[in-house]
Amino acid sequence: MEQVFFFYFACVIAAASVLVVAAHNPIYSALALLIMFFHVAGLFVTLHAEFLAAVQIIVYAGAILVLYLFVVMLLNLRHDDRYHRQWPMAAVVGVTLVIEAVILTAMKGWATPVVATGTETTVEGTTNAGTIGDVLYSTYLFPFEVASLILLVAMIGAIILAKKDLGEPTES
Amino acid sequence: MTVPLSYYLVLSGIVFLTGVIGVLLRRNIIIILLSVELMLNATNINFVAFSQYLHNVAGQVFVFFALTVAAAEVAVGLAIIIALYRAKSTINIDEFQLLKW
Numbered sequence: 001m002e003q004v005f006f007f008y009f010a011c012v013i014a015a016a017s018v019l020v021v022a023a024h025n026p027i028y029s030a031l032a033l034l035i036m037f038f039h040v041a042g043l044f045v046t047l048h049a050e051f052l053a054a055v056q057i058i059v060y061a062g063a064i065l066v067l068y069l070f071v072v073m074l075l076n077l078r079h080d081d082r083y084h085r086q087w088p089m090a091a092v093v094g095v096t097l098v099i100e101a102v103i104l105t106a107m108k109g110w111a112t113p114v115v116a117t118g119t120e121t122t123v124e125g126t127t128n129a130g131t132i133g134d135v136l137y138s139t140y141l142f143p144f145e146v147a148s149l150i151l152l153v154a155m156i157g158a159i160i161l162a163k164k165d166l167g168e169p170t171e172s
Numbered sequence: 173m174t175v176p177l178s179y180y181l182v183l184s185g186i187v188f189l190t191g192v193i194g195v196l197l198r199r200n201i202i203i204i205l206l207s208v209e210l211m212l213n214a215t216n217i218n219f220v221a222f223s224q225y226l227h228n229v230a231g232q233v234f235v236f237f238a239l240t241v242a243a244a245e246v247a248v249g250l251a252i253i254i255a256l257y258r259a260k261s262t263i264n265i266d267e268f269q270l271l272k273w
Contacts (some may be wrong), residue, residue, distance in 0.1 A: 006175040010183045017187045017210050021194035026202050033206050038226050040213055046175075047224040049232050056216075059239055064209070071250045072202055090196035094189060102183045105178070119214045131229050132236070140233050147240040154244030161251035 005042040009043045012036075030065060037061045066132060071166045179222035183224050188214035200265045201256070212242050 016036035023029045037060045045052035126134075136144055187210055194207030195218055216235045223231025 002175055006179060010179070014190075015185065016188050017190040020206055021190055021198065021203070022209060026200060026206075029203055029206055032223065033209060036210070036213065040217060042219055043217060047220050049220045049223065049235075052216075052220060052232055052235055055236070056237060059243060060209075060213075064243060067250055068202065068206065071200050071253060075202075075253070075263060087197055090193050093196060094193050097185075097189050097192065099236055101182075101189075105182070128232075135233055136236065139230075143237060144252055147237055150244050151240060154247045158247040158251040162254050 005046050009039045009046070012039045014038055014042070027069065030068045030072060033068075034065050037065065049128060051127075051132050067171070177221055177225045182216060184214040184217040184221075187211075187217070199264050201253050201265055204265070205246070205253075208245070209242065212238055242261055 011163040013036055016032045016039065019032035020029045020036065023032060039057060041053040041061075044050070044056060178206065189212065191207045191210035194210065195204050198204055216238055219231040219235045219238070223229060223235075253263060256268065260267055
C-alpha cells in the first residue's frame with residue numbers, strides 16, 4: 001500500500017518537474033510546479049513529516065508560487081525562444097550526472113542503510129510538530145535566529161531592489 | 173511492505189537532474205528560478221527520507237531552514253528580475269551578458 005502511494009507521488013512529481021522545464025508558457029511552468037509542491041507534501045505525509053507537509057503547502061504553494069505568478073503576470077511575457085544555445089553543455093552535464101547516479105546505484109546496490117546513529121532521535125508520544133519545535137528551540141536555536149536574520153535581510157533587500165531603477169544613485 | 177530508501181534517492185536524483193537541465197537550458201529567468209526551486213525540493217525529499225529512515229528529526233529541521241532560504245531567495249531574485257526588466261525591458265538571459273567573458 002505504501003508503495004502504491006509512493007509510486008503515484010513519484011510519477012506525478014517526476015512528470016510535473018519535467019513539465020516545469022519543458023513548458024512554453026511560464027504560467028504553465030508555475031502551475032506544474034504547484035502540482036509538484038502538492039505531491040511533495042503528500043510524500044512528506046507518507047514519510048510521517050506532517051508538519052513539513054503543512055509548511056510546504058503554506059510557504060511554497062501559498063507564498064512563493066503566488067509571488068512567481070504575480071511577477072509572471074506583472075511582466076506580461078511574450079513567448080520567446082525556449083532553449084539556450086548552450087544545450088550541448090547541458091547535455092554533457094546531464095549525461096554525466098546520469099552516469100554518476102547509475103554507477104553509484106550499481107555500486108551500492110539497493111540495500112537500505114543501517115540504523116540510527118544520530119543524537120536527537122524522535123521522541124515517541126509527541127506529535128511531529130512538537131518534536132520539531134523541541135529540537136528547533138533547543139539544539140538549533142542559533143541557526144533559527146540566523147534564519148530570521150536572513151529573512152529580514154531578504155525583505156529589506158527586496159524592497160530596496162524593487163523600489164529604485166538600476167541606474168539611479170542610491171540616496172533616498 | 174515499506175518503500176526502500178533508494179527509491180527516494182532515485183526520485184530526488186531525477187528531480188534534481190531536471191532542475192539542473194532547466195537552469196542550463198532555458199533562457200527565461202523566471203523558469204531558471206523555478207528550476208532552482210525544483211533542485212531545492214529534491215534536496216528536501218532527500219532530507220525527509222533520511223530523517224525518516226535514520227529516526228533523526230534533524231533532517232526535518234534542515235528542511236525548515238532550506239525553506240527559509242528558498243523564501244529569501246525568491247524574494248530577492250524576483251526583485252532583481254523586476255529591476256532588470258525595468259532596465260532592459262526583457263528577461264531573456266541572452267541579453268544580460270555584461271559579465272560574460
